[in-house]
Amino acid sequence: MMVMKPSQNVSLADYSTMGLGGSAAYLVAVNTRQEVLEAFNWAAQHQVPALMIGGGSNIVWRDEGYQGLVIVNKLLGYEVSDQADCQVLVKVGAGETWDKVVERTVQAGLTGIEALSLIPGSAGATPVQNVGAYGQEIVNTLDTIEAFDAQAADFVTLKVSECGFAYRTSRFKTTDHGRFYITSLSLRLTKANPQPPYYGSVQQYFEEHKITEVTPAALREAVIYIRSHKLPDPAKTHNTGSFFGNPIISAGELIQLRSKYPDLPAWPLDGGSAKIPAAWLIEQAGFKDAHDPDTGMATWPTQALVLVNETAKTTADLLVFKQKIVGAVHDKFGITLVQEPELLP
Ligand code: NAP
DSSP, rough: OOOOOOOEEEEGGSSSOOOOOOOEEEEEEOOHHHHHHHHHHHHHHTTTOEESSSSTTEEEOTOEEEEEEEEEEEEEEEEEEEEEEEEEEEETTTTBBBHHHHHHHHHEEESSGGGGOOOOGGGGGTTTTTTTTTTTEEEGGGEEEEEEEETTEEEEEEEEEGGGTTTTOOOTTTTTTTTTEEEEEEEEEEEOOOOOOOOOOHHHHHHHHHSSOOOHHHHHHHHHHHHHHSSOOOOTSSSEEEEEEEEEOOHHHHHHHHHHOOOOOOOOOOGOEEOOHHHHHHHIIIITTTTTTTTEEETTTTEEEEEEESOOOHHHHHHHHHHHHHHHHHHHOOOOBBOOOOEEE
């Protein structure tokens, strides 16, 4: 057994695509389940707290940093097993780059996650907020999740029904926050073509490109085209994707708001509630292509939901800018936007 030697006093700005935050007292990368155990044991022996991260694309570090051990999940793996009825189970390590996983499944002609193309970050992060895009959600293809259960100090296998999934959320970010550290996912994919209806922007792409047979590869291509024209690349521009969730309001609230704002876009949900595009609210509140000299923060010109760090120095700057947006949207619409990326620790 190797003796674990975490690095000390590591800048956490390098472990968030927002590029902000203080330092970690200790940081170590883990490549195997055994190393996961060793890392948690190391933290217990040294009497410091521990937390695990993936690609850093959906987290923001506080300026105070972290007086504990940051464990960077690098567990790799990609195993395929054929099942009955054209189904395939693909087991992937949580540290795999998510988009590489999508690319491999699409190359194999499998449907299920191709609409989740180009989502930054690691595979292990996708169940935490039940990542979804263009009509597909990770909950729809997940079979099981393996995780280290810090409460039991052991590895567990969770069925989808045990994960508390809902729109962009799960037990991993709510009731059991900080308890489970995902080490692998099993995805149930199908050898088939994705079925309509497709999202408006995707349908439009197919029409413009005269695509009549929608294969997983064609849907991936459409999503890559749309995303890369609309969203900043976190490798080039500091951002963490959508900074706010799309709010869900009741049928009554929708009627009230529509009486004042007849153009308010809304997507109906089961039970009469409605999902409102947060980007529309942010633009209407005066933050379309906004550049804030006080904080060095901005909204992305083609997608106001994405906050961009242009010249910000601290997470405090980001949070001041965030609060300006939250306040303006609340003043105008009475809706409180909720931050999507996790503020750590
Ligand atoms: P968009 O396509 O402009 O859509 C804005 C909102 O309208 C979203 O809430 C979306 O719902 C909803 N919508 C659009 N077409 C719909 C349809 N045919 N049926 C039901 N609802 C529909 O959104 P965008 O901001 O550019 O993002 C594109 C996609 O990426 C969206 O699906 C968005 O949710 C997703 N995304 C996800 C994450 C994440 O998981 N953290 C982050 C960024 C973007 P849905 O949200 O239910 O799709």
